[in-house]
Amino acid sequence: MNAHQQPTGSAYFIAPETAKAESHTLSVLVSNEPGVLARVIGLFSGRGYNIESLTVSETEHEAHLSRITIVTRGTPTVLEQIKAQLERIVPVHRVVDLTVRARDLGQERPIEREVALIKVVGTGDNRAETLRLADAFHAKVVDATIEHFILEITGKSSKIDQFVAVMKPLGLIEVCRTGIAAMNRGAQGM
Amino acid sequence: MRGKTGSSRGLFLCLQSGSEEPPELQQRMDQDMTDTKNQMPDNQMTGAEIVLKALKENGVEHIFGYPGGAVLPIYDEIFQQEEIKHILVRHEQGAGHAAEGYARSTGKVGVMLVTSGPGATNAVTPLQDALMDSVPLVCISGQVPTTLIGSDAFQECDTVGITRPCTKHNWLVKDVNELAATIHEAFRIAQTGRPGPVVVDVPKDIQFATGTYTPKPQVAANVSYQPRVDGDINAIQAAVELMASARKPVLYTGGGVINSGPEASRLLRELVELTNFPITSTLMGLGCYPASGSNWLGMLGMHGSYEANMAMHDCDVMVCIGARFDDRITGRLNAFAPHSRKIHIDIDPSSINKNVHVDIPIIGDVGHVLKDMIRQWRALPTKPAKAQTEEWWSEVARWRARKSFSYKNSTDVIMPQYALERLNALSKGRKTFITTEVGQHQMWAAQFIDFEEPNRWMTSGGLGTMGYGLPAAIGVQVAHPDALVIDVAGDASIQMCIQEMSCAIQHELPVKIFILNNQYMGMVRQWQQLLHGNRLSNSYTEAMPDFVKLAEAYGAVGIYCDDPKELDDKIEQMIAVKKPVIFDCRVANLANCFPMIPSGKAHNEMLLPDEATDEAVATAIDAKGRQLV
Numbered sequence: 037m038n039a040h041q042q043p044t045g046s047a048y049f050i051a052p053e054t055a056k057a058e059s060h061t062l063s064v065l066v067s068n069e070p071g072v073l074a075r076v077i078g079l080f081s082g083r084g085y086n087i088e089s090l091t092v093s094e095t096e097h098e099a100h101l102s103r104i105t106i107v108t109r110g111t112p113t114v115l116e117q118i119k120a121q122l123e124r125i126v127p128v129h130r131v132v133d134l135t136v137r138a139r140d141l142g143q144e145r146p147i148e149r150e151v152a153l154i155k156v157v158g159t160g161d162n163r164a165e166t167l168r169l170a171d172a173f174h175a176k177v178v179d180a181t182i183e184h185f186i187l188e189i190t191g192k193s194s195k196i197d198q199f200v201a202v203m204k205p206l207g208l209i210e211v212c213r214t215g216i217a218a219m220n221r222g223a224q225g226m
Numbered sequence: 227m228r229g230k231t232g233s234s235r236g237l238f239l240c241l242q243s244g245s246e247e248p249p250e251l252q253q254r255m256d257q258d259m260t261d262t263k264n265q266m267p268d269n270q271m272t273g274a275e276i277v278l279k280a281l282k283e284n285g286v287e288h289i290f291g292y293p294g295g296a297v298l299p300i301y302d303e304i305f306q307q308e309e310i311k312h313i314l315v316r317h318e319q320g321a322g323h324a325a326e327g328y329a330r331s332t333g334k335v336g337v338m339l340v341t342s343g344p345g346a347t348n349a350v351t352p353l354q355d356a357l358m359d360s361v362p363l364v365c366i367s368g369q370v371p372t373t374l375i376g377s378d379a380f381q382e383c384d385t386v387g388i389t390r391p392c393t394k395h396n397w398l399v400k401d402v403n404e405l406a407a408t409i410h411e412a413f414r415i416a417q418t419g420r421p422g423p424v425v426v427d428v429p430k431d432i433q434f435a436t437g438t439y440t441p442k443p444q445v446a447a448n449v450s451y452q453p454r455v456d457g458d459i460n461a462i463q464a465a466v467e468l469m470a471s472a473r474k475p476v477l478y479t480g481g482g483v484i485n486s487g488p489e490a491s492r493l494l495r496e497l498v499e500l501t502n503f504p505i506t507s508t509l510m511g512l513g514c515y516p517a518s519g520s521n522w523l524g525m526l527g528m529h530g531s532y533e534a535n536m537a538m539h540d541c542d543v544m545v546c547i548g549a550r551f552d553d554r555i556t557g558r559l560n561a562f563a564p565h566s567r568k569i570h571i572d573i574d575p576s577s578i579n580k581n582v583h584v585d586i587p588i589i590g591d592v593g594h595v596l597k598d599m600i601r602q603w604r605a606l607p608t609k610p611a612k613a614q615t616e617e618w619w620s621e622v623a624r625w626r627a628r629k630s631f632s633y634k635n636s637t638d639v640i641m642p643q644y645a646l647e648r649l650n651a652l653s654k655g656r657k658t659f660i661t662t663e664v665g666q667h668q669m670w671a672a673q674f675i676d677f678e679e680p681n682r683w684m685t686s687g688g689l690g691t692m693g694y695g696l697p698a699a700i701g702v703q704v705a706h707p708d709a710l711v712i713d714v715a716g717d718a719s720i721q722m723c724i725q726e727m728s729c730a731i732q733h734e735l736p737v738k739i740f741i742l743n744n745q746y747m748g749m750v751r752q753w754q755q756l757l758h759g760n761r762l763s764n765s766y767t768e769a770m771p772d773f774v775k776l777a778e779a780y781g782a783v784g785i786y787c788d789d790p791k792e793l794d795d796k797i798e799q800m801i802a803v804k805k806p807v808i809f810d811c812r813v814a815n816l817a818n819c820f821p822m823i824p825s826g827k828a829h830n831e832m833l834l835p836d837e838a839t840d841e842a843v844a845t846a847i848d849a850k851g852r853q854l855v
Contacts, residue, residue: 067450070398071386082391113579120576126395126415129450 055111059088060135061146061218062119063226064104067127068094075125076104085110085118089150089193091215101129105218130226137220148218152196157184158207166206173199266436273402273433274299277366280409282309283442286337288328288704289313290321294341295381296368299433313704313733316725318345320697322352323686323723326361327701330684331659333487335362335417336701342368343381346427347388351691354392356423358688359510360485362416363423364409365389371431372400385427394422395451400429402437410442419453420574421485453573457590457598465545465569465586466602470610472543474618475503478526478555481510481687482548482572482592484680490593491680494547495519497596500603502615504622506534508549510687513677523622524631527555528823529669532630532832533622535821538563539829540621546570548592551582552688553855561828571595630821630834631673640790642667642742642813646674646714649740652797657709659702661685663695663719666748666819671714693722696739700726703735710738710801717743718767727780730806738800739808744815745770752818755843757825757852777808788812818843826851 066072073092080087089107094100108118115133122131134146154175156166163185170177170187173195179186189199193216200211219226271279277300281289290313293301304312315321318340325336336356340349346367356363370379386398395415397408405428412424446452469475477498483490491514498505498521505515506523515522524531526538535557538544544566549555556562562582570577570584571592578587588595633643660675661684662668668685677683684702686694695713703711713720720741730737750765774784783803787796787810800807820835824846833846 071390074387075390078391113583117576117580120578120580124574124576126448126451 055113057109057111058115058135059107059109060115060133061148061216062106062108062122063130063132063134063218064106064122065129065131065226066102066104066125067129068100068102069127072102072125072127073104075127076106076122079121079125080106080108080118083121085114089215091217105216107216132226134218134220141220141222143221146218146220148192148216149190150193150196150214150216151188151190152200152211152213153178154187154189154200154203154208154212155184155210156187156203156207157209159183162206166203169199169202169206175199269439270436271439272299272303273399273405273428273435273437274303276402276405276437276439277409277428277433278303278307278310279439280406280442281337284410284413285334286310289337289339290315290324290328290701290704291339292316292318292321292341292345294343294345294368296342296370296430297339297345297366297428297433298368299430300339300366300368300428311704312339313700313729315697315700315729317723318348319351319693320700320723320726320729322349322363322365323355323691323694323697324701324704324726324729325363325365326352326356326359326694327661327684327698328705329356329361329363329701330484330698331681331702332705333681334705335364335413338363338365340365340367341381342370342385342430343383345381346383346385346425349425350388350392351689353389353423353425355686355689355691355694357392357394359686360421360481361423362421364412364416365393365423365425366409367425367427368433369398369427369429372429373431375429385425389425392423393425394420396425396427398427398429399432402432402435403440405432405437406440407443410440411446411448414446414448415451419451420482454589455573455591455594457571457588457595459598461586461588462595462598463602465588466599466606468543468567468569468586469501469503469545469603470606472503472541472610473614474537474540474542474621475501475545475615476523476537476541476543477503477505477545477547478507478538478549479505479511479514479547480508480549483507483511483514484548486548486573486592488680490514490548490591490596493593493596493600497600497603500600502612503545504537504619506530506537508552508555508687509672509685511549512672512683513680516678517676518678523626525672527552528557529673529819529821530823531673532628532821532834533625535823535829535832536625537622541566544568546572546584547596548572550574550577551580553581556582557823557831558826558828561830563829628834630832632835633817635790636814637790639814640788640793640811642670642744642817643674644790645740645742645793645811645813646670648793649712649714649797650675652794653710653712653801656801657706658682659684659699659706659709659711660714661695661698661702661711662714663716663722664690664692664749665716665719666744666752666817667714667716667719667742669749669819670742675714692719694719696720696723696737697726697729699737699739700730700733700735703730703737704733707735711736712738712740715739715741716748717741717745717770717773718747721771724776727777727782727806727808731781735806736804737806738803739806740800741773741808741810742813743770743773743810744813744817746815748817749819755818756847760844773808773810777806780806782806782808785809786812822846824851825854 086109091105095103175187175189321338325338329336370382506526523534526534568584569586699713747765777784
């Protein structure tokens with residue numbers, strides 16, 4: 037979302053950052069109270085961090101807890117800093133870098149899934165092709181008329197990117213994506 | 227002091243009848259309040275009463291504020307009690323800086339009270355100032371009634387939205403039953419962990435509504451905010467071992483030592499005594515180690531001493547205690563202390579590795595960590611021999627001999643450095659507190675005034691807020707009525723919050739404003755000389771007020787001095803006056819503040835006063851450095 041920027045902190049940081057930027061998925065457990073999302077997002081925009089994907093929803097109603105899943109990009113130092121800055125926010129309970137955790141557990145990546153709704157409008161052969169491809173991608177038809185389909189697809193972001201790409205020539209007119217929901221593999225909880 | 231005099235009561239009544247509530251509604255509210263007050267159980271009261279009771283329970287004795295429509299119910303409660311004294315400022319920015327001065331000089335939480343809309347937006351500058359300098363501040367702001375929020379009502383603004391990035395935390399209270407708990411939590415968050423400002427926004431209908439007062443909890447309810455104070459014992463052990471192996475050690479201390487409380491300063495002095503390490507401090511940490519101490523190197527950083535910066539550059543072990551590697555300290559980062567291993571003690575985990583990578587981070591409160599550190603140092607099986615750092619100390623002696631704060635004195639004009647040397651000498655032996663504005667005078671004050679104790683020095687370090695000094699001095703004087711409180715000011719900065727003279731007079735606070743008047747925004751001009759070919763764009767003040775007459779207009783005492791021979795007498799005269807004083811000290815117009823690490827340069831590339839010729843100044847900063855702040 038934000039343009040790539042120099043690591044924040046000092047104006048004296050004129051030495052070019054040599055470390056490579058990586059994409060990491062963070063899980064942030066917060067109290068479900070007014071303004072908490074604004075605090076998290078404000079931190080990212082205020083300090084010039086990137087947000088590539090953002091998902092938020094209440095996960096534990098009784099405990100008033102929400103879980104925010106953020107995919108962000110930065111050098112290892114910046115990612116450490118993002119985690120520390122998030123932990124400084126008063127209603128933030130825990131921050132887990134799922135990507136680092138997956139590595140610690142000897143796994144390549146955390147499980148990451150996204151849901152998308154895709155509206156395709158067309159007639160004739162395109163409709164048959166749409167359904168054939170939807171089937172191949174395990175997408176479900178959730179609404180249809182003789183002019184359109186709405187397809188629901190779940191999967192990794194890359195799979196959805198691919199599905200959107202193949203649907204474009206077949207009459208895709210609208211896409212809605214949830215952003216990434218993620219957790220680590222294995223029997224251990226967060 | 228404001229008493230319940232006939233005139234102020236009269237004014238109050240007249241304000242009330244002219245308030246924006248329709249008269250019927252106002253009457254009904256008054257009626258409700260009187261009715262309910264008579265039959266309420268002890269813990270049932272109005273929101274405004276809850277605010278006052280919660281402040282008292284949190285030990286508040288003074289609040290700084292300015293009334294307005296949306297806080298009138300709270301002001302009404304203030305009127306009807308004696309315990310909490312309200313200091314009426316002339317601008318909400320003044321309230322915030324006064325509360326900061328109060329907090330920094332006492333270690334207590336500063337409290338400010340402002341109205342909605344412009345009251346809250348005027349509070350933004352001191353809130354950010356307090357955030358950057360880690361000052362515990364509770365700001366209670368009025369808000370339009372909950373029913374009007376979002377309707378662009380008169381004097382409405384999104385206070386929690388505006389203050390979210392400039393506070394440690396903030397709340398909009400929409401239920402009167404949560405008001406007391408929120409205020410208790412506000413005080414806990416403001417003063418624990420890394421201290422900072424918080425805002426509690428209270429809509430007017432919540433101030434009128436009746437609810438339950440909940441006393442301060444013994445154990446904090448909020449589980450997500452539990453700062454840790456004790457450092458990891460293994461990290462401290464590793465730090466002590468590294469320190470014991472050092473041949474060129476330096477202690478780099480900061481405001482965190484002061485914030486941790488007087489015990490932390492005592493422990494720091496003990497640690498210096500034990501280790502015999504040289505010690506320097508940031509602007510914010512001055513006073514945590516006495517300037518008269520034999521291990522003192524002076525302040526470090528952009529305008530710090532040669533010995534402090536050279537020791538930082540050449541050290542092999544750096545112990546950072548409650549400081550945060552700010553850009554004004556480090557200079558060019560890739561040339562910062564290149565041969566050192568670094569230990570960093572900080573209560574805020576986000577300060578670790580933010581600007582500078584450190585080898586041993588210790589997260590915890592300075593006081594707690596120093597206690598453990600001293601214990602473990604004492605327990606070392608073999609202490610380092612004195613000879614281990616002997617060579618280092620002789621290097622320090624060579625750097626000290628450069629006398630980097632030296633200047634060429636004059637018998638005709640007062641040199642600003644001389645003025646502060648005299649002020650320092652003549653205010654010694656008293657209970658003196660110094661505040662400053664921002665600019666050259668601030669740096670000279672840091673260089674030339676000796677601080678022996680913590681909490682005696684109040685300055686805007688992180689944000690660099692011109693206008694901080696006078697209201698901060700007012701806050702200090704409120705907390706220490708018998709002390710000598712001096713605001714070292716510049717002629718430009720002082721005009722940013724000059725209206726608070728009126729506050730000082732009203733509350734009989736004999737603050738002394740010592741203006742180093744060079745008719746320039748000196749630091750702006752110095753940078754224009756360094757960076758912009760000496761084109762002095764808008765840094766000369768053409769129309770300067772007559773400060774003596776200005777003082778007299780407010781009912782204070784004005785003193786003018788432009789002769790070095792008269793300076794001592796006039797400073798003594800200023801100190802003797804039991805009223806606010808504006809001292810217009812005319813100093814050499816074109817003096818600049820040295821030594822200086824030019825932007826983009828390293829610690830060992832300082833520009834020293836005797837080398838700072840016009841040409842050296844004009845070429846000190848290269849194209850890359852020019853882009854920096």
